[in-house]
Amino acid sequence: MSKEIAQLNELWTDIYYRLRYNHSEKITHQAIRILQVIQKESEVGIKEIARAIQVSHNTASEHVKRLLEKGYIVKTRSAADERKVILQLTAEGNDILHRHSSLDEEKLRHLLFEKMTKEERQAVLDAFALLKERADDVYYR
Amino acid sequence: MSKEIAQLNELWTDIYYRLRYNHSEKITHQAIRILQVIQKESEVGIKEIARAIQVSHNTASEHVKRLLEKGYIVKTRSAADERKVILQLTAEGNDILHRHSSLDEEKLRHLLFEKMTKEERQAVLDAFALLKERADDVYYR
DNA sequence: TTATTTATATCGTATCATAAGATATATTCT
DNA sequence: AGAATATATCTTATGATACGATATAAATAA
Structure with missing residues (x-):
């Protein structure tokens, strides 16, 4: 495994661990x-659904x-x-x-608008958009 | 909620949905x-542990x-x-x-090294590092 | 030194989450 | 018309999750 992949994954899990919502309602x-x-x-x-969750x-x-x-949900x-x-x-x-899969909005607000410059913010958004665009290629290939 | 926060969260969840491991072993x-x-x-x-998971x-x-x-684990x-x-x-x-919290390495390898230039790769890594660094500020404040 | 507090471990009990076979109804395809 | 497909319901069973009661050991306070 290359250094970049390991690095990206550590960053990914660290970011989620720090920024996820803390007190979630009970849902299975x-x-x-x-x-x-x-x-x-x-x-x-x-x-x-059956295929996606393998039941x-x-x-x-x-x-x-x-x-x-x-x-x-509605049907x-x-x-x-x-x-x-x-x-x-x-x-x-x-x-x-x-609340169970996204990053805490208040934490994000604080982070993006009080801890980052406008340029930094844009760089982060651009990088995420790029990653998602390439991820689409991998997912839908 | 600002546009950037919503955008970042949609990118976040999209990326994870596309890049997570598919067939995970059963663990609770x-x-x-x-x-x-x-x-x-x-x-x-x-x-x-008790405090962290609220039991x-x-x-x-x-x-x-x-x-x-x-x-x-070991004790x-x-x-x-x-x-x-x-x-x-x-x-x-x-x-x-x-396997239950990281991005699939094979997908990442393909994405980072076959779908991105070296500059793009570096931009993504830099953005993640920046976000993590700022996330530390939020988490440890 | 003794009493109290703290940290973890174990047991018993209970509810919820999860799963699938059997069966049924309705719709679509051959 | 018969077969296949898509979903719904019921029954049964196992695993996941939780905590009160109790116990042991170590640390702290009196």
Whole structure:
């Protein structure tokens, strides 16, 4: 493993450890994973959830049922095929996922606007955008 | 919330979603959190674990016991106070934590060395280092 | 020295999270 | 019409998670 890869990963995990939200509401591990899939992919149904988290369709359906009950997602039927459901996050769903996978906004605000110059801020954003753009190439190849 | 903060968070979660390891071994959610604490903090004992993951000391002790059994951590007694234990990750512990919190090395190798110029690579690393340095300020303030 | 506090370990009990086989209904495809 | 597909529900079972009660040992206070 090259020095750069190890370095980047250490920076990555360090940054997350320092900047993540501290006091999170209780939500299950698989629920977070499912909400992520729904947010990051398009046209997500039970089959896609099952495949993404590597469980049977019945397990996936049960998980989805619970998320519906909690109000984190909503379900519609696909116009193209009425057997298929299309799942989407609600505002609550987006909110709780945010808190379990994003960087704490207050910490970010402080960091970006009180600890960085405008140029530094832009450099960070540019670097992240570049990394994400290249990551898309890897993900979708 | 400012545009930059939202943008950074979307980039952050997108990058992780695309670059994380795909097929992870089964390890529990709290186990990962504990391994992270042990890796990122110093002089970690039962009390520190309990506080970090917000459980009672007995629960923390049980969790630690299981991680010891799996060989993910080792335990020593503090020379300064023999009641206290000091926990450290084993190579296996580091390895499994890596797979549940870091970016996939193969994806990173491909991305950094086949999709980026040397200048771009350096810009990304510099930006991450800067963000981490400022994150330290926020975390330790 | 004794009493109290601190740090961890173990046991028993309980609830929640997670999973999948069996079965069912509805829709789409052959 | 029959087969395949997509999801939903029920039943059963194991693992994950948590903490009160209790215990031992070490450190600190009186």
